[in-house]
Amino acid sequence: MNTYDVCIVGAGVVGCAIARELMRRHWDTPLRVVVLEQHNRVAEETSGRNSGVLHSGIHEHPCSLKGQLAREGSALAVSYALEHGIPLLRTGMVIAISWDDIRRGLWREVSTLRRLFVNAWRTNIRVSFLTPSGLRAWEPKLRACCGIVIPSVSIIDPLAFVQALKTDSEATGVEYAFNNRVIGIDEDATAYIVTTDRQSIRAACLINAAGLHADDVAALALRYKKYTICPVRGEYYELVTPEKKSLIGRLVYPALPPQATGKGIHFSPRPNGQLFVGPNEVAIQDKTDYTSRKTPPSLFVEALQKFLPALEEGDLEWAYSGIRPCVITGDGRKSDFIIALDRENPPLINLVGIESPGLSAALAIAKHVAELLCVQKRFNPSRGRSLSSHDARMC
Numbered sequence: 001m002n003t004y005d006v007c008i009v010g011a012g013v014v015g016c017a018i019a020r021e022l023m024r025r026h027w028d029t030p031l032r033v034v035v036l037e038q039h040n041r042v043a044e045e046t047s048g049r050n051s052g053v054l055h056s057g058i059h060e061h062p063c064s065l066k067g068q069l070a071r072e073g074s075a076l077a078v079s080y081a082l083e084h085g086i087p088l089l090r091t092g093m094v095i096a097i098s099w100d101d102i103r104r105g106l107w108r109e110v111s112t113l114r115r116l117f118v119n120a121w122r123t124n125i126r127v128s129f130l131t132p133s134g135l136r137a138w139e140p141k142l143r144a145c146c147g148i149v150i151p152s153v154s155i156i157d158p159l160a161f162v163q164a165l166k167t168d169s170e171a172t173g174v175e176y177a178f179n180n181r182v183i184g185i186d187e188d189a190t191a192y193i194v195t196t197d198r199q200s201i202r203a204a205c206l207i208n209a210a211g212l213h214a215d216d217v218a219a220l221a222l223r224y225k226k227y228t229i230c231p232v233r234g235e236y237y238e239l240v241t242p243e244k245k246s247l248i249g250r251l252v253y254p255a256l257p258p259q260a261t262g263k264g265i266h267f268s269p270r271p272n273g274q275l276f277v278g279p280n281e282v283a284i285q286d287k288t289d290y291t292s293r294k295t296p297p298s299l300f301v302e303a304l305q306k307f308l309p310a311l312e313e314g315d316l317e318w319a320y321s322g323i324r325p326c327v328i329t330g331d332g333r334k335s336d337f338i339i340a341l342d343r344e345n346p347p348l349i350n351l352v353g354i355e356s357p358g359l360s361a362a363l364a365i366a367k368h369v370a371e372l373l374c375v376q377k378r379f380n381p382s383r384g385r386s387l388s389s390h391d392a393r394m395c
């Protein structure tokens, strides 16, 4: 049986980022790290099926892990992309209120912009308020009455990002075992015995970055169901009409009423020149259901025609969908990221509910995990420092 210091379950952006981060640290002895992945390559699930936006964190509560780690992680991801030649589109993000919204009750959307402004002020994110003419300067064809712009927001190619993290971590010795689905986890006093459909391995520390299946993997390790992931699908259509594709060049999001659960269907340009619209939010039962009962394009046109009247159903072609691994709290809202040291001996770290902005936050999540006491103290006693799970929430 192969023996490792750390076993990471999941080769999405989070698992690959953690693997890379662990190898970058100067441990007392070199680490042996393995990443177990059920598919035959990285980013086959949520990490390869998103908008690629490196969020500023402005949509999140300033004290939340989502907000703090997105802010830190996005800055790290931009530097990483520039260093590694990963395609990056640096357009900034416009959040706008349409004239139609005004007719329906401006106060709700204005209160959203106000909240975003306050978040930006509290966290030092640079934003500017835009009047109709200011908006025209950013997006000449956009019809909107006012909005804000966050110039720092970029869009990354998510697949290239995760592949680079894998290549990087492999170069420093991380082993990737693809086509290995984790089906059983046992532990003794010093290690986990992780069984996949192909092999068993022994690891002194287990990090669960299994995305949509993190609740099931946590249950295997803990022997009870501590977490429940509620899958929420987000669908995309591509704007394919050549003369209309060039009408919008930046990320344009709607200002949603405060009770809205997501960030809203938006114009989503990509570094390779494609323009998508989406994603929506559809609660589903099956974590692998990417396509049944697709939302018709008319609903996407309805959501965005108010900003771009020229947009028609015939301009849109079904593109793809992704599934958010949401954890829903008692009041029906999406929970913050959960990064929990659920067992100290042997260490078990569960990462659950890493939905949006998890891509943005990945490099900061990896730093955060590496700082956790169990990892520090176990593998680097001379540098270990005390960090409780309360400190881990940072705010």
Ligand SMILES: Cc1cc2nc3c(=O)[nH]c(=O)nc-3n(C[C@H](O)[C@H](O)[C@H](O)COP(=O)(O)OP(=O)(O)OC[C@H]3O[C@@H](n4cnc5c(N)ncnc54)[C@H](O)[C@@H]3O)c2cc1C
Residues within 6 Å of the ligand: 009, 010, 011, 012, 013, 014, 015, 036, 037, 038, 039, 042, 043, 044, 045, 046, 047, 048, 049, 050, 051, 052, 053, 054, 055, 180, 181, 182, 183, 209, 210, 211, 212, 213, 214, 217, 233, 234, 235, 279, 321, 322, 323, 324, 325, 354, 355, 356, 357, 358, 359, 360, 361
């Ligand atoms: C529609 C949509 C749009 C989004 N847009 C953005 C955005 O613009 N910006 C942003 O920051 N975030 C965005 N996100 C969120 C972001 O994509 C996720 O937070 C991020 O990809 C999560 O990465 P992960 O590595 O935790 O999970 P995953 O990418 O799901 O990786 C987990 C891996 O674990 C593997 N696995 C699971 N179970 C097992 C098992 N038993 N054995 C072995 N392997 C297993 C899976 O196969 C998978 O490869 C979006 C998400 C969606 C769905």
